Amino acid sequence: MESEPKNKLQLDFTNTKIAFAQKSDKQLKKMLRLFKLMNKNALVSVGSKLGLLAVKLKLPFAKTAIRHTIFEHFVGGENLLDCQTSIDQLYKSDVLTILDYGAEGKSEEEDLNATAQEFIRAVEFAAANESVPCVVAKITGLVANEILEKLDAQETLNEEEQKQYEKLKDRLHSICSRAKELNVGLFIDAEESWIQDTIDQLVDEMMATYNKDGIIVYNTFQLYRRDKLQFLKDSHEKAKREGYILGAKLVRGAYMEKERKRAAEKNYPSPINESKKATDKMYDDAVRYCVQHYETIASCAATHNEKSIRLQAELIAEKGIDKNHPHLNFCQLYGMSDHFSFNLAAEQFNAAKYVPYGSIEDVVPYLIRRAQENSSVSGEMGRELKIIKEEVKRRKI
Secondary structure, eight states: OOOOOTTOOOOOTTOHHHHTTTOOHHHHHHHHHHHHHHTOHHHHHHHHHHHHHHHHTTOHHHHHHHIIIIIHHHOOBSSHHHHHHHHHHHHTTTOEEEEEEOOOOOOSHHHHHHHHHHHHHHHHHHHTOTTOOEEEEOGGGTSOHHHHHHHHTTOOOOHHHHHHHHHHHHHHHHHHHHHHHHTOEEEEOOOOHHHHHHHHHHHHHHHHHHOSSSOOEEEEEETTBTTHHHHHHHHHHHHHHHTOOEEEEEEOOSOHHHHHHHHHHHTSOOSBOSSHHHHHHHHHHHHHHHHHTTTTEEEEEEOOOHHHHHHHHHHHHHTTOOTTOTTEEEEEETTSOHHHHHHHHHTTOOEEEEEEEOOHHHHHHHHHHHHHHTOSTTSHHHHHHHHHHHHHHHHTO
16 A cells, blocks of 8 residues: 655645634633624724724723734834734644734834834844744834835935935845844835835845845735736846845735826726736746745745645645745745644644734734725635634534
8 A cells, every 4th residue: 555645735724723722712712702893894894993083092992902902912012022922823733933013114213213123123032933934024114105106116216315314225234134133034015116116126236135035024915906916926036146035925915005006096007916816827937936946935925825835835845845844835824824834834834824923003003904895795704713713603602
């Protein structure tokens, strides 16, 4: 009798027992109530506006209500130490953590320096946790956006702006060098198209410096943009020529409506693919490319799309690559798609959760995006609700 292939794929994303093994009956019922609320479009729309206003006005009930609902479910905590419980809980099921400081971009120098120091603290915290291979850094948290916009538009910076740009590079090098020293990965977030070219140039510079003998820095490739699959391939060729490993976090994208609106207002062609089908094809082609070149590209499929997740898993199995090869990773948002993350981890793939943290005031914009982008029954929340209901039914609670 022939033995089974070493990498025989047995992924079953319908296995809710594995997906929710860590949730008590009480926690599961609380999730069910939360996701039922988040599936009501009108409630989410009005509630998001009221919630943001209430937090800004520092109304006493607002923070308490947010803390015990969406914050508790989608955020690791208000600071790094708060995240430890979530990190440890995830790791019991072999799910890794990618720490994401949730503060939005600011422009005052004191704030920019504080954000840089927080990124470094996150790197040091990750180094002390074997289950935290990477942290996230946002270049928009390290410099005023106006500087990035001027550079992208190829406008000349004045003397003060040039000083700010040099400080940005100093901050970025200090974060990357600490990450290199402690062997912690660094995912650099992607942003809007009108500042992304400058970010790409900066990240290329960091990769050329810090990825020579291992993978530290990852750029983020937004595959809803028409040009990004080719840019991924061009970035890989550049990395091979210059002798460093390309780090590639693959996402679909987060600014579609904003991008299309700006393109229409300023009368230039939209950088976004015309259809979801085109984006899906481009994303899956990027997955194929990264797996094909896994020895010289370290990639992370950061997606909630089942077809794309399964594609990468199947390619890894077909090629006989170790499922937990450090250059091939999966990631989903904390509080969502547990049926992907936990079942991938159960099959020994590198599965991680993006775990944001920060004060309630800082992460409210993130939480509102989670609610708004997924509030239709046909969206992510509809699928989440369906899966939670299936586990409730299985447990007969």
